[in-house]
Amino acid sequence: MAAPTSEMVGRQTELDRLGELLRIGARMISVIGPGGIGKTRLAAEALRRARDTQHRPVYWARLAEWEVGRPATAHAAVLAPETTDVICPPTPDAVLNIFTSGEYPTERAVLVLDSCEHMLEAVGVMITELLAVAPDLTILATSREPIGWVDEYILMVPPLSPRRSLELLRQRAELVGVLIPDDPAQVAAAARICRRVDHNPLFIRLAAARLRHQPPVVVLRELTGDADDKRLRWTHGARVGAEPRHRGVYDVVAWSFALCSASEQLLLERLSVFATGYESDEEAPRTGIDLEAVIAVCGDERLPADDIEHLLERLTERSLLSVHLAPTTGSWYILESVHVFARQRLRRRDPDEADRLAAAHRRHFRDRVVGGQPLLRRRHDPSWMAWVRSAWNDIVLGIETGLADPGEARIGLETSTVLLAMWVPFVKGGSRALTRLTERALAATERDQDNRSLTDVAARLLCWSALWQGRVERADELLEDTVRTQLGRTVAEGWRASADGDLGLPAGVDWMCALGLLLIAQDPRAIAVAARARDKYAARGDETGAKHSGVMVAFCAALLGSREQALAYTQRHLITVGALGSAVPTAWAEIVRAIALAKHDGADAADVLATGVLSRYSGTNDVWTTSWAVGARILVAKSRLHDALTSEEASRAAAEIAFLIGGFQERSRAVGVVLDRVPLLASEIRDAADKARAVLGDRGYATAEQRTRQRGDRSTPWWCRSDPTGTQRAARTARVAETVAAEVVAAGPIHDGTAEVIHDGTVEPVGARYTDARWNQLSRAERDVAVFAAAGWPNSAIALERRSSIRTVDAQVASIRQKLMITSRTDIVGFVPAELGEQVRRESRRKPDRVGRRTRPR
Structure with missing residues (x-):
């Protein structure tokens, strides 16, 4: 066996697994992966270690040079292992004689068949014969696809991790006489090179050779992933010691492509109209292509729909596609180097087909975005949002590729408008890219008069995005254009005074004006303008618009x-939304209510509401909701700092503020909000930070803020994680219902200037219709159990107290959590009606410290 020519980088997991398979005497092991991924190098290192520790004879046969169809190809290859002489004639009997004649040591021997993918049938026959006559033999094959033997162990070799990729690139660059310094810009460029070449060790070596001629930033510019990508034209990095199929990126992919059937080749070419994916577990979450999309875009009479799934599986087996398996679904993705190869072939073969497929791709994702949106279905649909996240790269690609043609740009504008309306960029974290593409699509379609309603909606949504990003001039420009279209140039000159009167503008324009008055001007007239938008939406039967405007009214008031306004508006909104039982609107109503309470002396109640939202949404992809929940927590902490009676309480509240501001800033950046350029947010954050610094000092504040970057879960404050049982929160919550009721009843009825919000002059406490909407879903037994759970009793103690089985109580608690739409039993206390508060406190005092023993007599 030839000695390795380079140091092994990474692969410890794969080496351990392969070493274990050799140790237990596995008969057939196949090391599988795409070309250049390091299969041969991995096998050589594992066998070197096994030979040193287990003293096993190794026979190595390189099959890459043997041609398909050559007589007795596989057998001739085996007759030339590196540790023996060539044996002739190359017949099956001669091959078997190697392992049966006793001429060579075969006890616990390992036969390596290197590079089998081009002769699988012949190798399969030979393996069957060898394993039948040599019971102590282990066969180790390296291949781009499995051999197919009945008891084959398959070891998939993944790309390197980003860290190991960068390590390898720097090593190989040094080998060719180039040093990549520790300069952050150059290191970042090198890391991006590794990602663009799929973290493939061979491609990384080729990139390192390219560094002899160009600096990292120039090499990175050559890896565009588009039609001008130069990787397939890179000169070969090595002419000696490298097989022809491994001398360049083109050679690696072309070798596998040539082994595909005509249908497989055609499908791979057509798949190049989809976006690429990334395979490393340390990269951002994978996106993928589902079967429905492949059939819709690629299927026709040449590729029947019934055949496509099998062809996808075959391409995956050949390591030309990758698959991502979720618990209930599977999706495919194509790595960038294969993508560049397949797209160039498609363009050369038939440019018109490439354009037709791109148009089909664009329409497919437009139709699924528009047709599946919850706005259209009039209900929240988590599956639609999950699909949008998984298909995000293809959705964005569909928008981008149509911008050169006004007709196709309209398709992209329809897609992006729905996503902006659904706040998808803020959930996904891709607001800047989507905003930029929407603006380009709007510019490409602005002369299309038949498209005016769509462009007006897009302009308003772009104005929304610009306001959150602090681009006030751009927001004003978009609103001016929209108003001028609606009112005409003369009337439009005075439209800004419409905060004091209705000019007849559409509800959407009033809504955007209210947002500007809120975020930029910090003008209380935003309440009346938002209410006017709500009423206009309601008058025309637009329930979704009316609901969104209702949230805006509550936000502005809070x-x-x-x-008086803050408490009454947010209470009414919480009652109305809570009665509907929809999770996301309820979370937002709780956030708005928490903001109002935190700003107006209701810190305990605000604490419960904001923390409850965080407990349900932390760890989810809904960054927008958790960001605002963290923002509400900042206001709670500021209120506690103001009310602190001791220096210890003040320090604790100030530390919370510093920690939470760090998390709020990071999350805001992720969703495209520029805090420093949004006056409302900047002033609130600055005020809280100044008060915390006054207590902690600059060094103490910086230390507390630094914890944000040290914690894995930045949405849940450290004080909450330090109390996993929720006892602190439960103790505070015992007074919540009474406090909230007293504050809100004292507020009395409120008018918003356009419509009476509280018609009968009364306001219900938070423990009324809001909690009743969910609490009343519980059975009598579940309510009794919920009281014990709210008091902190464990399930086993509840079972003993109620003389039922633990299994029954477990099921009851699970049902309670489901009906109340909460993720933790500690959140139950927030839904217990006010009249049961004394019972909760009583049961908390007699809570057992362990099953069968109570803290005090009954």
Whole structure:
């Protein structure tokens, strides 16, 4: 066996697995992966270690040079292992004689068949014969696809991790006389090179050779992934010691492509109209192509729909596609180097087909975005949002590729408008890219008069995005254009005074004006303008618009209104939304209510509401909701700092503020909000930070803020994680219902300037219709159990107290959590009606410290 020519980088997991298979005497092991991924190098290192520790004879046969169809190809290859002489004639009997004649040591021997993918049938026959006559033999094959033997162990070789990829690139660059310094810009460029070449060790070596001629930033520019990508034209990095199929990126992919059937080749070429994916577990979450999309875009009479799934599986077996398996679904993705190869072939073969497939791709994702949106279905659909996240790269690609043609740009504008309307960029974290593409699509279609309603909606949504990013001039420009279209140039000159009167503008324009008054001007008139938008939406039967405007009214009142307005508006909104039982709107109603309470002396109640949202949404992809929940927690901490009676309480509240501001800033950046350029947010954050610094000092504040970057879960504050049982929160919550009721009843009825919000002059406490909507879903037994759970009793103690089985109580608690739409039993206390508060406190005092023993007598 030839000695390795380079140091092994990474692969410890794969080496351990392969070493274990050799140790237990596995009969047939196949090391599988795409070309250049390091299969041969891995096998050589594992066998070197096994030979040193287990003293096993190794026979090595390189099959790459043997041609398919050559007589007795596989057998001739085996007759030339590196540790023996060539044996002739090359017949099956001669091959078997190697392992049966006793001429060579075969006890616990290992036969390596290197590079089998081009002769699988012949190798399969030979393996069957060898394993039948040599019971102590282990066969180790390296191949781009499995051999197919009945008891074959398959070891998949993944790409390197980003860290190991960068390590390898720097090593190989040094080998060719180039040093990549520790300069952050150059290291970042080198890391991006590794990602663009799929973290493939061979491609990394080729990139390192390219560094002899160009600096990293120039090499990175050559890896565009588009039609001008140069990787397939890179000169071969090595002419000696490298097989022809491994001398360049083109050679690696072409070798596998040539082994495909005509249908497989055609499908791979057509798949190049989809976006690429990334395979490393340390990269961002994978996106993928589902079967429905492949059939819709690629299927026709040449590729029947019934054949496509099998062809996808065959391409995956050949290591030309990758698959991502979720618990209930599977999706495919194509790595960038294969993507560049397949797209160039498609363009050369038939440019018109490439354009037709791109148009089909664009329409497919437009139809699924528009047709599946919850706005259209009038209900929240988590599956639609999950699909959008998984298909995000293809959705964005579909928008981008149509911008050169106004007709196709309209398709992209339809897609992006729905995503902006659904706040998808804020959930996904891709707001800047989507905003930029929407603006380009809007510019490409602005002369299309038949498209005016669509462009007006897009302009308003872009205005929304610009306001959150602090681009006030751009937001004003978009609103001016929209108003001028609606009112005409003369009337439009005075439209800004419409905060004091209705000019007849559409509801959407009023809504955007209210947002500007809220975020930029911090003008309390935003409440009346938002309410006017709500009423206009309701009058025309637009329930979704009316609901969104209702949230805006509550937000404006909470942040800019008087104490009376803030408490009454947010209470009414919480009651109305809570009665509907929809999870996301309820979370937002709780956030708005928490903001109002935190700003107006209701820190305990605000604490419960904001923390409850965080407990349900932390760890989810809904960054927008958790960001605002963290923002509400900042206001709670500021209120606690203001009310602190001791220096210890003040320090604790100030530390919370510093920690939470760090998390809020990071999450805001992720969703495209520029805090420093949004006056409302900047002033609130600055005020809280100044008060915390006054207590902690600059060094103490910086230390507390630094914890944000040290914690894995930045949405859940450290004080909450330090109390996993929720006892602190439960103790505070015992007074919540009474506090909230007293505050809100004292507020009395409120008018918003356009419509009466509280018609009968009364306001219900938070423990009324809001909690009743879910609490009343519980059975009598479940309510009794919920009281014990809210008091902190474990399930086993509840079972003993109620003389039922633990299994029954477990099922009851699970049912309670489901009906209340909560993820933790500690959140139950927030839904117990006010009239049961004394019972919860009583049961908490007699809570057992362990099953069968109570803290005090009954």
